[in-house]
Amino acid sequence: MKNLFYFIVFVLIVTAASFSQTENKSKTLLIRCDDLGMSHAVNMAFKELMETGLKFSASVMFPCAWYQEAVDILKQYPEITVGIHLTLNAEWKNYRWGPIAGKDKVPSLVDSNGYFLPSRATFFVNNPKSEEIEIELRAQIERAIKSGIKISYVDYHMGTAVEKPEHRAIVEKLAKEYGLAISRYFGEVDVESMYAVDIDNKQEYLFELLSNLDPEKINLLVCHIGKDQPELQAMIDMNSFGLPEMSKHREAELNALILTTQQNIFEKNSINLINYIDLINQMGLVNMKSPLETGY
DSSP states (O other): OHHHHHHHHHHHHHHHHHHHHHHHSOEEEEEEEEEETSOHHHHHHHHHHHTTTOOOEEEEOTTSTTHHHHHHHHHHOTTSEEEEEEOOBOOBTTBOOOOTTOTTTOGGGBOTTSOBBSSHHHHHHTOOOHHHHHHHHHHHHHHHHHTTSOOOEEEEGGGGGGSSHHHHHHHHHHHHHHTOEETTOSOEEEOOOSTTSOGGGHHHHHHHHHHTOOTTSEEEEEEEOOOOSHHHHTOOBOSTTOOTTHHHHHHHHHHHHHHHHHTTHHHHTTEEEEOHHHHHHHHOGGGOOOHHHHOO
């Protein structure tokens, strides 16, 4: 009986140690915040988040009216990794934008008023021409590079630019030509974002999410932040999946990220925060693979 007792104690100690090692195993997280430059209220949210010192990657919408303010803010925070949020849609009812290349050069990408279409469905119903997509995406990259900030990667607003294989090929071609990374091409695995989580539950949700990250993966958390101000309150998403009280949702995401940073939740969960410059340095642009190849 005595030997059995010691054996049980030994097993419990080993099990506890193993569990502790699993719990403390370092996890990798890349936070990508989209839509910088979309509006003043969004820009102010980004500035507030940058002031916390949180390590994240910021994706800029260069066709939008407020992109220059975004550039000015980014110049104050050179430690932030910057990407181009390749944009082919303008989804807000009372606030629209159009192509940098000009509507006459890309007529298949715009509506009768010269604005981008509001959804992926309307975009493809309009029969967009591949050569015009390349013209516009190239114009967005050129504007970004000429802005004077370091550009490291591209991603894609609403997924439109990569939905069709022939259009994804254009993005890949341009990224290679300009020496840019492509988001999700390093094997990143998306975790469920805070986007559709109830406004009052985003903080709790983020805490829980961070405690359950996969230690074997490069976890990607995509965020949409903003300030609950009249400017953002007036913007109504024309897509069916658009959220009511969008401005409140965006501010709740911002507050969740700030509180998580202030309370050292990343450190307490043994989370290694990285950005796209880190991935480029660690893995190299030549080793990027399409998510269609990797299955991620």
